[in-house]
Amino acid sequence: SQTIHQWPATLVQPVGSPLSLECTVEGTSNPNLYWYRQAAGRGLQLLFYSVGIGQISSEVPQNLSASRPQDRQFILSSKKLLLSDSGFYLCAWTNGQGVFYGYTFGSGTRLTVV
Amino acid sequence: GDSVTQMEGPVTLSEEAFLTINCTYTATGYPSLFWYVQYPGEGLQLLLKATKADDKGSNKGFEATYRKETTSFHLEKGSVQVSDSAVYFCALRGNNRLAFGKGNQVVVIP
Numbered sequence: 065s066q067t068i069h070q071w072p073a074t075l076v077q078p079v080g081s082p083l084s085l086e087c088t089v090e091g092t093s094n095p096n097l098y099w100y101r102q103a104a105g106r107g108l109q110l111l112f113y114s115v116g117i118g119q120i121s122s123e124v125p126q127n128l129s130a131s132r133p134q135d136r137q138f139i140l141s142s143k144k145l146l147l148s149d150s151g152f153y154l155c156a157w158t159n160g161q162g163v164f165y166g167y168t169f170g171s172g173t174r175l176t177v178v
Numbered sequence: 179g180d181s182v183t184q185m186e187g188p189v190t191l192s193e194e195a196f197l198t199i200n201c202t203y204t205a206t207g208y209p210s211l212f213w214y215v216q217y218p219g220e221g222l223q224l225l226l227k228a229t230k231a232d233d234k235g236s237n238k239g240f241e242a243t244y245r246k247e248t249t250s251f252h253l254e255k256g257s258v259q260v261s262d263s264a265v266y267f268c269a270l271r272g273n274n275r276l277a278f279g280k281g282n283q284v285v286v287i288p
Binding site for chain 1: 214220222223224267274275277279280
C-alpha cells in the first residue's frame with residue numbers, strides 16, 4: 065500500500081535561519097507531488113507541485129523553494145526564514161497516470177518562526 | 179482560474195443537529211470535486227468526492243451532490259456528533275492540482 069511520510073512534525077526556527085522539510089512517498093512510482101501551506105486563520109495555499117524528477121512549478125513568489133531529487137522525494141527549503149513563513153505545511157501526492165485515485169496528504173509540519 | 183468558495187465563518191451547532199456547509203466553484207470544463215476534513219493537529223483526510231455531474235459522494239453519514247447547473251457541491255449531514263468537530267475544506271481538481279476553499283471550522287456542542 066502507498067504511504068506518505070513528512071517530517072519533522074513540529075519545528076521552531078529563528079528568523080533568518082534555513083529550512084528543510086522533507087516528504088517521501090512509498091508504494092508508488094512517478095507520483096505528482098505537492099506542497100501546501102495553511103497559515104493561521106487562512107485556507108490552504110498551493111506553494112509548489114511537481115510531475116517528475118527535477119520538474120517544479122511554483123504557484124506564488126516567495127522566499128521558499130522546492131526540489132525533487134528523487135522520484136518519491138519532495139523537499140521544501142528556504143535560505144532565510146521570515147516570520148510570515150510560520151504555518152502548517154502539508155505535502156500531498158496523487159498518481160500521475162492512469163485512473164485517478166485522489167490526493168493523499170501527509171500529517172503536516174507545524175513551523176513556527178520566532 | 180479555477181477557484182472554490184466556501185461560506186464565511188465557523189459553524190457551531192448542537193449534537194444531532196443538521197449540518198450544511200455551502201461550496202460553489204468556478205472552473206473550466208468539468209472538474210472533480212472533493213470534501214476534505216482536518217481534525218485538530220492533523221493533516222487532511224479525504225471525506226468524499228464526486229467526479230461528474232449529479233454524482234453523490236457519501237461517507238460517514240456525510241453527503242454532497244455535484245450540481246453542474248448551480249456549480250455547487252454542498253456538504254450535508256443529518257445528525258452531527260461531537261466527533262465531527264473539525265475543519266472542512268471543499269476542493270476541486272483542475273490542471274494537475276487541487277484548489278481549496280478557505281475551510282469551515284465546525285464545532286459540535288454536546
